[in-house]
Amino acid sequence: MKPYFPARGEHGVKFVYEAEEDVRCVAVAGTFNSWDAARHRMVRRENHTWELELKLPEGRHLYKIVVNDSEWILDPLNPNVSEDGQHNSSITVTEQGDVLIRTSDITEQAPGILYERFHALDSPEWIRRAVIYQLHISAFTEGGFIGLADKLDYLQQLGVNTLWIMPFQEVGVEKRIGSFGDPYAVRDYYSIDSRFGTSDELQALIAKAHEYGMRVILDWVMNRGSVDHILTRSHPDYFTRNENNEVYYEVPDRDYFAGLNFENEEMRAYIIEAMTYWVTRFDFDGFRLDDSDITPMDFLAQIRQALLKVKADIALISQSYDEYHHLECCDLTYDGSLRLTIKDLAERKITRDEFVRIYHSYKYSFPKGALRMRWLEEKERSRIWAYAGEPLTKPAASILLTVEGVPSIMMGQEFNERTLDTWTSLFHEYQLDWNRFDEELYGHYKALIHLRTSHAALWEGELEFVGHSEDSVLTYIRRRGNEEFLIVVNVSEKPRGIWFEERRFADTYAGANKRLIYSSGQGGAGGSSPGTYDLFIQGWETQIFQRVHLLPES
Numbered sequence: 001m002k003p004y005f006p007a008r009g010e011h012g013v014k015f016v017y018e019a020e021e022d023v024r025c026v027a028v029a030g031t032f033n034s035w036d037a038a039r040h041r042m043v044r045r046e047n048h049t050w051e052l053e054l055k056l057p058e059g060r061h062l063y064k065i066v067v068n069d070s071e072w073i074l075d076p077l078n079p080n081v082s083e084d085g086q087h088n089s090s091i092t093v094t095e096q097g098d099v100l101i102r103t104s105d106i107t108e109q110a111p112g113i114l115y116e117r118f119h120a121l122d123s124p125e126w127i128r129r130a131v132i133y134q135l136h137i138s139a140f141t142e143g144g145f146i147g148l149a150d151k152l153d154y155l156q157q158l159g160v161n162t163l164w165i166m167p168f169q170e171v172g173v174e175k176r177i178g179s180f181g182d183p184y185a186v187r188d189y190y191s192i193d194s195r196f197g198t199s200d201e202l203q204a205l206i207a208k209a210h211e212y213g214m215r216v217i218l219d220w221v222m223n224r225g226s227v228d229h230i231l232t233r234s235h236p237d238y239f240t241r242n243e244n245n246e247v248y249y250e251v252p253d254r255d256y257f258a259g260l261n262f263e264n265e266e267m268r269a270y271i272i273e274a275m276t277y278w279v280t281r282f283d284f285d286g287f288r289l290d291d292s293d294i295t296p297m298d299f300l301a302q303i304r305q306a307l308l309k310v311k312a313d314i315a316l317i318s319q320s321y322d323e324y325h326h327l328e329c330c331d332l333t334y335d336g337s338l339r340l341t342i343k344d345l346a347e348r349k350i351t352r353d354e355f356v357r358i359y360h361s362y363k364y365s366f367p368k369g370a371l372r373m374r375w376l377e378e379k380e381r382s383r384i385w386a387y388a389g390e391p392l393t394k395p396a397a398s399i400l401l402t403v404e405g406v407p408s409i410m411m412g413q414e415f416n417e418r419t420l421d422t423w424t425s426l427f428h429e430y431q432l433d434w435n436r437f438d439e440e441l442y443g444h445y446k447a448l449i450h451l452r453t454s455h456a457a458l459w460e461g462e463l464e465f466v467g468h469s470e471d472s473v474l475t476y477i478r479r480r481g482n483e484e485f486l487i488v489v490n491v492s493e494k495p496r497g498i499w500f501e502e503r504r505f506a507d508t509y510a511g512a513n514k515r516l517i518y519s520s521g522q523g524g525a526g527g528s529s530p531g532t533y534d535l536f537i538q539g540w541e542t543q544i545f546q547r548v549h550l551l552p553e554s
Contacts, residue, residue, distance in 0.1 A: 004101050005077040006091050012055040013091070013099055016077055017065050019048045026050040029072070030063025030088070031293045034250035034259070037066040058095045059297055060322035062088040079103055082321060083337035083362070085381045092323055092365075102365050104357040112365035120326035120370040124313035126162070126215055127286070127331050127406065128371060129459045131449050133160040134379070135411040136183065137168055137196050139420070139430050145197035145205045156212050158414060158442075159449035163209060164217045164288055164317075166379075166426070168196045172226020175256035178427025184290060185226040185256050189274040199281075206283050215285040217317065218278055222289045224249055224257045231270075232258055238267040251294075262296050272306045279310050286315035289330070293320035300329035317373060326370040332406055335372035337362055339381070342396045343388040345474070346491040352474060356465045363404070376400055377410035379423035385416060391540050394444050394520055395491045398542035401448040402478065402487045404463050414445040444520055444542075451518060451544065457483035467501035473537060484547040486514070490537045497533030506534045509545055518544040 005016040015028050026042040032054065033039045042050035062082050064072045074081060075089040080102045082088040092100040094113070106112045133155060141147035148165075155163070170191040171181040192199055206216050225231070231238050232247045239247040240259035249257035261267055278284050287307075292300060300318070307314045318330035325333050341358050344350045350358070366372070376384040376396055385393050393416065400407050412420060416438035419425070452458040461480030468475055472492035478485045486509050490496055500506040508514065521541040537543055 003077075004079065005075070006099050006101075008097055008099050009053045012053045012097070013093060015042065015052045015054070015065075015075075017042060017050040017067075018076070019050055019067070021048060023048070023050075023067055025068060027066040027069075028052055028054070028063055029066050030061055032056050032061050032063070034294055035252060036250050037069060037072075037252070056093045057297065058093050059324040060090065060092045060293070060320065062086075062090050062293065062321075064088060083335060083340060084321060085336050085339060090321070100365070102361055104354070104361045106361040106365050107357070108360060108364055110364075114323050114367050115364045118327055118367035120367045121328065121331070123331040123371055124315060126313065127315040129453065129456075130162040130215070130406050131160045131401070131453060132162045132164050132217070132373065132406060132408040133158075133411065134164040134166065134408060136166040136423075136426050139426060139432055140411050142431070144195065145201040149201075149205045149208050152208060152212050152214070155214070158446050159453060160409065161213060161453060162215045162217060162285075164219060164408070166219045166423075167221060168193055168202075172228045172256060174226070174228035177256065178424075179429060180427055181226075182256065183423070183426050184221050185224075186221050187226045187228060188230045189225070189271070190277060203282050210283070215315075216283075217286045217288055217315070218284045220275060220287040220289055222292050222319075223262075223295045224254075224259050224291075227256050227258045229258055235267070235270075237261065238264055238270070262299055268299055268302060272303055275303060275307060276310055279307060279314065285311070285313075286317065286331075288317040288319065290319050292318040292325070292330070293322060297322075297324060297329060300325065304329055323366045323370070326367045332371050332373040333366075334378075335362065335374045335405060336378065336381070338374055338396070338400055338403070339376050339384065339387065342376075342392065342399055342491065346388065346392050346395075346472070348471075352471045355474065359403075359465075372405040373408050374400055374403065374405040375408045375410070377413050378408070379410070381422065383418065383420065384413065385418070390416070391493060392491065393441060395489050395540055395542060397441070397445055398448060398487070398489045398520070399474065401445070401452050402458060402485075402544070403476070407452075409445070415439075415442045447518055455483055455485070456480050457485055461485075466505050468498040468505075468534070469501075470496045470498045472496060473498055485517075486545040486547070488535060488537055488543040488545070490539060490541050493539040495536065495538050497536045500534050508547060509535065514545045514547060516543060517546050518542070 006013045017026050027037045028040045029035045029037040042052040044050050065075050066072050078089045080090045082090040137144060137148050141151045167183045167186055169186045170188050170193050172185045172187040209216050238261055240261050242248045247258040249259040304316055316330040317332040318325045320333055322333060341355050345355045384396055412432045417432050419433045457478045457480040461478040464477045466475040473496050474489045476487055521538045
């Protein structure tokens with residue numbers, strides 16, 4: 001077996017690519033060079049082998065091999081593919097310069113070195129028990145901030161307790177795409193686009209959300225502004241500049257952006273002051289940091305320390321998959337692995353045991369206690385029904401809302417909304433289509449969210465997978481203190497009868513010691529078939545049982 005690459009070299013991280021004869025050039029492009037394929041060319045060695053060593057900072061790095069300036073491919077020598085759904089190769093570089101490549105060999109019995117060595121920073125309880133709902137104001141409702149305030153009743157009934165509001169600041173005009181432009185091309189960090197309302201209306205919205213027991217997170221554009229940002233003329237040194245001394249953004253095909261120059265300390269102070277303004281003026285509870293994977297980690301740590309002085313229970317969500325962000329910077333990092341593995345399990349591309357191994361490989365490669373924000377949909381990916389098929393939407397939601405981590409829901413996901421085509425829909429006049437509201441799916445999300453937020457075992461309890469006879473049924477326990485739940489999810493269309501591998505589970509959950517507290521099936525189809533199975537479950541069904549003898553006495 002060939003050794004894995006990248007690996008630690010003499011002068012940094014060593015990349016190796018074994019090419020065909022007709023290859024004329026090879027490069028490495030990734031988060032470490034803003035995906036610029038012209039910046040880091042590999043050097044040709046003998047036998048059509050190409051090599052490159054790069055000094056990379058500690059943390060997670062996503063990348064691709066770029067062949068002949070046109071073909072972007074996964075690294076054939078690296079088995080770790082990112083869980084972001086964008087099919088990138090992935091490595092983690094330690095503070096000593098070692099290269100970690102995640103494989104399914106990482107388990108509870110053989111954890112990764114970051115799990116063994118580090119514990120994630122402490123996070124406030126509200127973010128640990130959060131169910132996050134991401135929305136763009138004009139897409140979600142008419143009437144701007146006032147309209148969203150009127151929609152809080154809907155969100156409260158759904159059960160979500162944390163709102164993530166996408167950018168509502170003024171958007172740049174120069175090189176704009178669409179009638180409204182990219183909402184992440186912010187022209188002034190302190191501004192409010194008048195089409196959403198006034199500062200007083202925003203303040204009233206957040207105050208009302210807090211009265212409803214909801215926290216509110218502002219989506220913050222972390223490493224860039226619009227190319228016509230108000231500071232590009234007065235403070236051009238705040239931005240990255242090309243060979244013609246023009247402000248620009250290094251990420252390809254983003255001409256309407258100007259990248260921030262993180263080497264400029266005044267710029268850093270300006271950004272921190274702007275973020276502080278939104279907390280002190282409007283009482284935001286946290287930030288989601290866009291593209292934090294290409295933002296220097298020391299700046300993220302600076303931001304956290306400054307904001308903690310303003311609000312002690314502030315929370316930061318990192319749009320990255322970086323283990324090191326849990327040590328000094330952020331409360332949550334992204335995890336899109338469920339979207340991929342649930343589909344693969346349903347399509348029999350992986351077995352149930354492989355699903356469990358993949359799940360554990362992520363858990364035990366991150367620092368102990370690391371909170372992952374789990375998602376089925378996010379702004380750069382399609383709807384889950386379009387990706388995995390409509391029958392899988394309910395089972396996928398069941399898994400999202402009952403496993404470890406903090407679940408995130410994209411606006412409309414809960415009622416099977418069909419018109420949102422990633423965040424690019426927001427470049428134009430756009431609203432969610434509420435006319436095809438899926439009441440059944442909405443009821444499923446509502447029931448599961450309320451169960452999760454009502455029982456600590458379902459948001460911070462330990463998780464134990466349960467072995468049994470059926471590969472298409474995912475079964476696991478969530479327990480904390482005197483609470484214990486068994487979750488059973490069928491990711492196939494066929495009814496399944498299952499036998500537990502360990503009789504302790506059969507004795508507990510196949511007899512009178514259990515109580516079915518939720519089923520997505522047709523009225524009591526769950527439970528055991530006497531003398532035949534320990535449990536029986538319909539196609540695509542979810543069953544949740546509570547262990548009776550652990551219930552507190554009335």
